[in-house]
Amino acid sequence: MGDKAHAQHPGAAGRAVTADHPASVRNVVLVGHSGSGKTTLVEALALTAGAVNRAGRVEDGATISDYDEIEHRQQRSVQLSLVPLEWGGCKINLLDTPGYADFVGELRAGLRAADAALFVVSAAQEADAVDGASRMVWEECAAVGMPRAIVVTHLETARTGFDELTGVCARIFGGDDPDAVLPLYLPQYGPQQADGHAPVTGLVGLLTQKIFDYSSGERKETPPDDTQTPMLEEARGRLIEGIIAESEDETLMDRYLGGEEIDLKTLIDDLEKAVARGTFHPVLAAAPATNGAKAGLGTVELLELITGGFPTPLEGDPPTVTTPDGRPGPQIGCDPKGPLVAEVVKTASDPYVGRISLVRLFSGTLRPDDTVHVSGHGLADRGHEDHDVDERIGALSAPFGKQQRPLPHAIAGDLACVAKLSRAETGDTLSAKDEPLLMEPWAMPDPLLPLAIHAHSKADEDKLSQGLARLVAEDPTMRLEQNQDTHQVVLWCLGEAHADVALERLRKRYGVQVDVVPHKVSLRETFGGSSAGRGRHVKQSGGHGQYAICEIDVDPLPPGSGIEFVDKVVGGAVPRQFIPSVEKGVRAQAARGVAAGYPLVDVRITLRDGKAHSVDSSDAAFQTAGALALREAASDTRINLLEPVAELQVLVSDEYVGPVMSDLSGRRGRVIGTEQTAGSRTLVRAEVPELEIGRYAVDLRSISHGTGRFSRSYARHEAMPQQVADRMREQGADNA
Incomplete structure (x- = not known):
């Protein structure tokens, strides 16, 4: 790795980096807290690899920092970005992910596309150097055996020392x-400066015991002096023991403890194997280049770790595929000559090119103008329809900032951008048109923060549907709901920042202005006791009149019973042909509500008597009479408002269980049980009115310092407290 004799192999600036064999590809995702320095690290690696010059630019003027305009305004990454580099004969695909929790969907996409992960930890973020979200991602990587390394940044402004961190x-x-x-x-470290910080001037290699000095702007190797040797010995001994403990050679530890000097090549080979297996996780330090330096501190060492220690796509487990109709598919491997299997891991829109899909190839080779089969992803519940169509792709390219550089082809194990896939969405599978295949989509977080919107003007209303369709096509963590009860258009998001980005994309990218309105929950009404009503609709205004009288009884039913209509008319008081008209009228009125404008449920409506006219009675007249009878019955008894109750399952670190349970109680919630789970976490089950959890996605993150997750499901409707009901009736009257 960095301790080996190294020779720089820079990628030529301004051209696309291509891969000719999976063994020369490394796909690496960067994970870390917002502000940890992931994007700065990518830029530093690009400089060292020769992808950019000291000004951060290439021949065509592009920079890695040519971000989306939304990222400029928000001053943080909000989407996954790919930066391909070349080093040591390898193509390195760096996947830079947002660190903010609202954009965890982009992180999930990066994990799906990568074969190894760099966890970036900032020494300047004392309290949040290793946040709860990073811990959970680490555990997810461990569960699938993904190799991981740790990079410490911001040592120049460190609040926490390297050893402590x-x-x-x-x-x-x-x-x-x-x-x-x-x-x-x-x-x-160099001499201490006036602000109390000692600058980091180089690195000491623990295996080779060499100093890699960056103070001159170039990387120079020197031997350690006598004052540094004691400090090195303890750390070096612990590192060697850690490497040997993971070695496949079971005799190595006994030989080492017996005093044998293990040769450097054996140690490095065992280190690389342990890193690739995901059983050993080296810690490195890195910093961007300063004062015109040719390489940032630690970037050479990090590039050598990636090329020498991280696995190739050939070493990963091949994905399981089926046919689109669910039958078992062929066993695939990372073979450029195998059947085409690729997955769309990100979808974006370009105002000039149109839709651009970032794909990871797991098998086969993809070329411009190929016709591929697009298989759906099973996210129809989020507004993403399933797909099973053939499409002809456009150009293949590799991104660099806002630039797209043409690629002649993309092989198994590599990543590429594909143009003109008008139907494909994130999570879809691309395969050969004569051999359609489907990969199981990766798990996406459930969006739990509602954002109710409506078009700002008639012109916006005409564009809203298309804009929303394109928005959710790009982001599978977003769910689009057309609520039939409240008649609201609701975008379900992961958090406030996610919602802000969605609104800005609608406005800037798709030209749709929308207004945010308060989110409504689906309330219901029911009778608090038995009642009776008489509906009389009699009018005479020349020609045929309108004549219908009906008398009904209304009785409450158990929750979940809906509306039950019973006919008990005797003697033909209401002609048989008009009884369905009465039922239609009372059901229509029940749907409109009888008190605050919410649907009526859980009652039995019994038609017991009425009157008709041989000429003036009609279907419409009896519908009106039925509605009037129900309204009169409602005026003579108490009407209860019912609110939806959700069952919440909150997974939280043990240290935050108390605050979470206290908060749920303050939301009129009932804790129904707790369960200890792995990783010092507790699962809290509770039933909470949906009126009280509209912002719970935001509030739980604050309460649990980003470590809490929750799911929700509808449990039932139940009567709400009187003071809350009175408030909702007032709101219903205002909206009428």
């Missing part, structure tokens, strides 16, 4: 085996 990472990420998280290098 490495210990924090070992404790949190290492768990039961803290010796699986150890530094490969120690920072070398």
